[in-house]
Amino acid sequence: MVVTYFIFVGLLFFIGLYCLLTSRNLIKLLIGLEIMAKSAVLSFIVAGWARGENFVSQSVVITFIVIEVSIVAVALALVINVYKNTGNLDIRSLAKLKG
Amino acid sequence: MLLLFIIVPLAVAALMPLLARIWKGLPDVLGMVTMAFTLGLGLYHIRMVAAGHRYFWDTGSLGLPLKLSLAMDGFSLLLLLIISLISLFACIYSVNYMEHYGAKGSYYALFMLMVAGMNGLVLTTDLFNMYVFLEVAAVASYALVAFGQKHDEVEAAFKYLMLSVVATTGILLAMSFVYLMTGTFGITDLAYAVKTGMNAQLIGLCLALFLMGFGLKSAMVPFHAWLPDAHPSAPAPISAMLSGVLIKVSGIYALVRVVYNIFGLPPQVSSALMVLGVLSMVIGAVVALGQNDYKRMLAYSSISQIGYIVVGLAIGSPLGIMGALFHLFNHATFKSLLFLNAGATEYATGTRDLTKLGGVNNKLPVTGFTNTIGTFSIAGVPPFNGFWSKLIIIVALVEANYIGVAAIAVATSIITLWYFLQMQRQAFFGKLAAGLEKVREVPFYMALATICLAALCLLGGLFYPWITANLIQPGVTSLSNAIGVNSFINLGQ
Amino acid sequence: MDLLNLILLLMLAGFALMAVFLKDLLKAAISLAFMSSLLAVLLYRLDSPFAAVFELSVVAGLITVLFVSVIALTKEEETAKEARWPAYVFPLALVVFGLIDIKVMQSLFATTPQGFGNPEASFGATLWGVRSLDILGQIAVIFGGVFGVLALLREKPLTAKQKEDAIIAKDGGKEKLW
Numbered sequence: 001m002v003v004t005y006f007i008f009v010g011l012l013f014f015i016g017l018y019c020l021l022t023s024r025n026l027i028k029l030l031i032g033l034e035i036m037a038k039s040a041v042l043s044f045i046v047a048g049w050a051r052g053e054n055f056v057s058q059s060v061v062i063t064f065i066v067i068e069v070s071i072v073a074v075a076l077a078l079v080i081n082v083y084k085n086t087g088n089l090d091i092r093s094l095a096k097l098k099g
Numbered sequence: 100m101l102l103l104f105i106i107v108p109l110a111v112a113a114l115m116p117l118l119a120r121i122w123k124g125l126p127d128v129l130g131m132v133t134m135a136f137t138l139g140l141g142l143y144h145i146r147m148v149a150a151g152h153r154y155f156w157d158t159g160s161l162g163l164p165l166k167l168s169l170a171m172d173g174f175s176l177l178l179l180l181i182i183s184l185i186s187l188f189a190c191i192y193s194v195n196y197m198e199h200y201g202a203k204g205s206y207y208a209l210f211m212l213m214v215a216g217m218n219g220l221v222l223t224t225d226l227f228n229m230y231v232f233l234e235v236a237a238v239a240s241y242a243l244v245a246f247g248q249k250h251d252e253v254e255a256a257f258k259y260l261m262l263s264v265v266a267t268t269g270i271l272l273a274m275s276f277v278y279l280m281t282g283t284f285g286i287t288d289l290a291y292a293v294k295t296g297m298n299a300q301l302i303g304l305c306l307a308l309f310l311m312g313f314g315l316k317s318a319m320v321p322f323h324a325w326l327p328d329a330h331p332s333a334p335a336p337i338s339a340m341l342s343g344v345l346i347k348v349s350g351i352y353a354l355v356r357v358v359y360n361i362f363g364l365p366p367q368v369s370s371a372l373m374v375l376g377v378l379s380m381v382i383g384a385v386v387a388l389g390q391n392d393y394k395r396m397l398a399y400s401s402i403s404q405i406g407y408i409v410v411g412l413a414i415g416s417p418l419g420i421m422g423a424l425f426h427l428f429n430h431a432t433f434k435s436l437l438f439l440n441a442g443a444t445e446y447a448t449g450t451r452d453l454t455k456l457g458g459v460n461n462k463l464p465v466t467g468f469t470n471t472i473g474t475f476s477i478a479g480v481p482p483f484n485g486f487w488s489k490l491i492i493i494v495a496l497v498e499a500n501y502i503g504v505a506a507i508a509v510a511t512s513i514i515t516l517w518y519f520l521q522m523q524r525q526a527f528f529g530k531l532a533a534g535l536e537k538v539r540e541v542p543f544y545m546a547l548a549t550i551c552l553a554a555l556c557l558l559g560g561l562f563y564p565w566i567t568a569n570l571i572q573p574g575v576t577s578l579s580n581a582i583g584v585n586s587f588i589n590l591g592q
Numbered sequence: 593m594d595l596l597n598l599i600l601l602l603m604l605a606g607f608a609l610m611a612v613f614l615k616d617l618l619k620a621a622i623s624l625a626f627m628s629s630l631l632a633v634l635l636y637r638l639d640s641p642f643a644a645v646f647e648l649s650v651v652a653g654l655i656t657v658l659f660v661s662v663i664a665l666t667k668e669e670e671t672a673k674e675a676r677w678p679a680y681v682f683p684l685a686l687v688v689f690g691l692i693d694i695k696v697m698q699s700l701f702a703t704t705p706q707g708f709g710n711p712e713a714s715f716g717a718t719l720w721g722v723r724s725l726d727i728l729g730q731i732a733v734i735f736g737g738v739f740g741v742l743a744l745l746r747e748k749p750l751t752a753k754q755k756e757d758a759i760i761a762k763d764g765g766k767e768k769l770w
Contacts, residue, residue, distance in 0.1 A: 002701050002704050003697050003698050003701045003702065004598065004601070005601070006697045006700070006701050007693055007694055007697045008601045008604065008605060009272070010689075010693040010696070010697060011605055011686075011689075011690065011693060012604070012605065012608055013268070013272065014685075014686070014689045014693070015605070015608045015609060015612060015686075016268075016608070017265070018612070018678070018682065018685065019611075019612040020261065020265065022675070022677075022678035023612075023674060023678070024673070024674055024675065025617065025674065026257070027617050027620075027621075027659065027662065027663060027666075028612070028617070028620065028674070029261060030659070031611050031612065031620055031621065031624055031659075032612065033261070033264050033265075034611075034624055034651075034655070035608050035611065035612070035624070035627070036264070036265070036268045037264075037268065038604075038608075038627065038628070038631055038651075039268070039272070040268050040271040040272055040275065041631065041635075041643070041647065042631065042634070042635075043271075043272055043275040043276075044271075044274075044275045044278070045635050045638050045640045045643055046275075046279075046638065047275045047276070047278050047279035048278075048640065049638040049639055049640065050279060050704045050706075051279065051282055051704070051705065051706060051707035052706060052707050052709055053282060053707040053708070053709060053710050054638075054639045054640050054710070055710045055712055055714075055715050055718035055719075056278075056284070056710075056718055056722065056723070057278070057640065057643075058640050058642045058643040058715060058718075058719075059715075059718055059719040059722070059723040059726065060227050060278075060284075060723070060726070061635075061640070061643040061646070061647075062642065062643060062646050062719070063227075063231055063723070063726040063727075063729065063730055064271070065643075065646045065647065065650050065651055066650075066730045066733060066734065067231065067234045067238075067729075067730070067733050068651070068655075069650055069651075069654060069655060069737065070234075070238050070733045070734060070736055070737030070740075071234070071238060071241075071260070071264060071737075072655055072658060072659075073658060073737045073740070073741050074238055074241050074242055074260070074736075074737055074740040074741060074744070075241075075257070075260055076658055076659070076662045077242075077740065077741045077744035077745055078241070078245055078253055078256055078257045078260065078744060079257075079662055079666070080662060080665060080666070080744075080745065081245060081248055081253040081744055081745075082253050082254070082257065083665075083666045084248075085248075085249070085250045085253060086250065089666055094254045094257065094258070105728065105732075109728075109731070109732055109735070112732075112735060112739070113735055116739070116742075158724075164720065164721055165720065165721065165724040166721055166722055166724050167724050167725055167728070168725075169725075201746070201747075202743060202746050205739050205742055205743040205746070206743070208735070208739045209736070209739050209740065209743060212732060212735055212736045212739065215732055216729075216732060216736075219725070219728070219729065219732070223725060225725065227726065228723075228725045228726055228729065231725075231726050231729035231730070231733070232729055232732075234729075234733055235729055235732040235733045235736055238733055238736035238737060238740060239736045239739075239740065241740065242736070242739065242740030242741075242743050242744055245744055246743060246744075248744065248746075276700075279701075279704055279705075280704070280705060282705070282707045296705060298700075300699060300700060301700050304696075304700065
């Protein structure tokens with residue numbers, strides 16, 4: 001059943017978002033982000049599979065994975081910069097700017 | 100050759116780090132030439148998209164195995180012109196301003212990538228491809244915000260990245276749902292397929308995700324937390340690009356394409372946009388009142404002005420769309436002018452804290468003068484361009500029976516005038532503040548960029564009939580048609 | 593519903609939870625890699641071998657390498673203690689969200705349309721022939737990542753004061769470099 005897959009898509013999205021909202025460690029935040037990205041990958045593939053048209057969905061996922069790598073690389077470079085500036089990876093040391 | 104809009108900046112970006120080694124001045128020249136080229140290309144296309152026609156371009160006719168199909172209508176062209184125009188002046192400004200940051204090659208490479216991404220986003224005809232180019236521009240902008248590598252900049256960039264990725268993941272999920280139900284990503288195909296293939300609840304969920312995602316990208320009020328950090332922390336030309344162009348392209352443009360061209364602006368979305376717009380307008384302006392940091396104040400004012408644009412788009416009548424698009428254009432000019440001026444003030448005096456500034460008008464005559472023009476434009480003082488677009492939006496609101504919103508828009512405009520005059524008084528007029536005796540006017544290229552933008556603000560106000568007729572009207576026609584064609588989606592009551 | 597796929601999905605969620613709640617960052621990163629590998633298996637079973645390969649090699653491989661090297665570079669054990677409450681609140685939140693999730697998804701995806709099969713002859717033709725602009729976007733985004741990392745990891749530009757200090761140090765100020 002397609003529904004089961006989408007329930008898990010929702011669950012993974014939720015777990016990632018929860019991690020993003022509650023963690024204090026910057027790398028943990030990125031891990032949460034990755035989990036959310038996986039829910040998107042699963043969602044596309046299930047969509048293609050359910051329709052029986054799996055070529056376009058796979059191309060889309062491959063593009064998305066490339067984008068994901070670029071984002072993670074830039075994000076990790078930012079994390080290294082934060083570490084150079086503050087000496088730790090605590091989100092609470094990033095409280096100089098307030099919304 | 101619509102592909103040139105994407106390929107040229109991309110190629111220049113790819114070669115930039117190599118070319119930067121040949122001669123130190125080459126990145127500056129290349130940046131300006133590239134932007135002037137895309138601007139010329141955009142101007143060349145004005146006649147082709149007149150009266151709201153769409154101009155297609157496809158490699159299919161060339162007999163290649165690749166399928167690169169791009170399309171341009173009045174709305175895309177308007178955005179393309181804004182992108183090239185503001186990036187051209189930002190490049191001119193960067194010649195002097197980015198000197199002390201170092202690594203100009205990388206800077207211009209990222210800048211060009213951001214432009215390539217935005218141009219691609221504006222020209223593509225495919226929903227997923229829109230996301231791809233949106234990310235191209237976004238990845239470049241994360242790095243550009245943190246370009247100075249100081250604490251504030253890195254922190255702002257990190258927050259910006261986190262929130263953006265949440266937004267885009269939501270957008271992606273919505274896209275996958277749409278794909279599951281319709282089996283296509285093409286925007287024109289989707290407009291037909293959505294009506295037959297999707298049930299009302301799923302359309303509602305997808306619209307909510309799209310609204311949240313693009314709303315975050317364009318910093319509408321409940322989703323605005325990243326903007327007042329990211330825009331002030333970036334180097335000034337990048338602030339100008341982000342506030343002037345990027346939030347409009349990856350937020351407003353993408354949102355309008357999805358909501359208008361695919362879903363045909365259902366009434367529920369229209370009222371949601373109206374609420375978001377009013378919230379942004381009011382809260383942005385009220386918070387801007389209390390800011391001491393010049394650039395931060397400008398960032399909040401961006402949120403407020405985005406509110407005007409969203410309100411205009413939410414009405415959905417041709418007049419409302421015209422006001423919104425005209426305000427989009429005007430906001431790009433005067434907000435980038437003001438951000439460049441904030442950068443110039445910081446460059447000359449070393450601070451952008453309004454309490455430490457004072458009376459620099461005599462020391463910085465050019466910056467002071469152009470800043471006054473920017474202030475009058477953004478506050479909607481006639482005959483500057485901001486006046487006309489706000490007037491059109493307010494008239495459209497009254498015409499559509501949103502009298503209360505029209506009153507709020509007028510009140511917000513007065514608050515805007517107030518905080519900008521306060522800023523002028525604190526920073527530029529009055530007695531010279533201590534420690535600023537040795538301040539000198541900014542270098543030539545920075546002054547040139549601000550003068551050009553100020554001239555644009557004034558000319559845009561004086562020749563507004565020409566601009567609305569030739570640049571805005573085609574976009575209005577094409578968006579009105581999009582609503583007209585797609586509007587029979589029924590979301591249920 | 594294939595039973596093996598269900599088990600894979602459950603394990604996927606389990607590894608996701610491990611990645612979120614394990615204290616040790618290295619272990620969390622490795623859980624994430626396991627999650628990617630399992631997702632790759634699942635994608636393969638859902639008739640998507642090409643995407644599975646990418647998921648396995650790029651996400652499970654490359655991104656894990658990136659994570660591990662940054663974790664090693666930042667030597668993170670002693671700082672940034674996680675708060676306790678998220679782990680305690682989580683089960684409740686999960687149950688609430690899970691119930692809503694099941695209800696919503698069942699109402700939305702009770703029936704899904706069947707497509708007409710792939711119109712193109714091969715996957716390669718689809719990727720290069722139909723999604724060509726995505727490839728262009730991929731090139732651009734890779735450039736963006738590369739230049740972004742280069743720009744962010746370059747030598748920090750010296751402030752005016754640091755420059756002065758450097759000059760004083762070099763020109764035989766009070767402290768001599770050598």
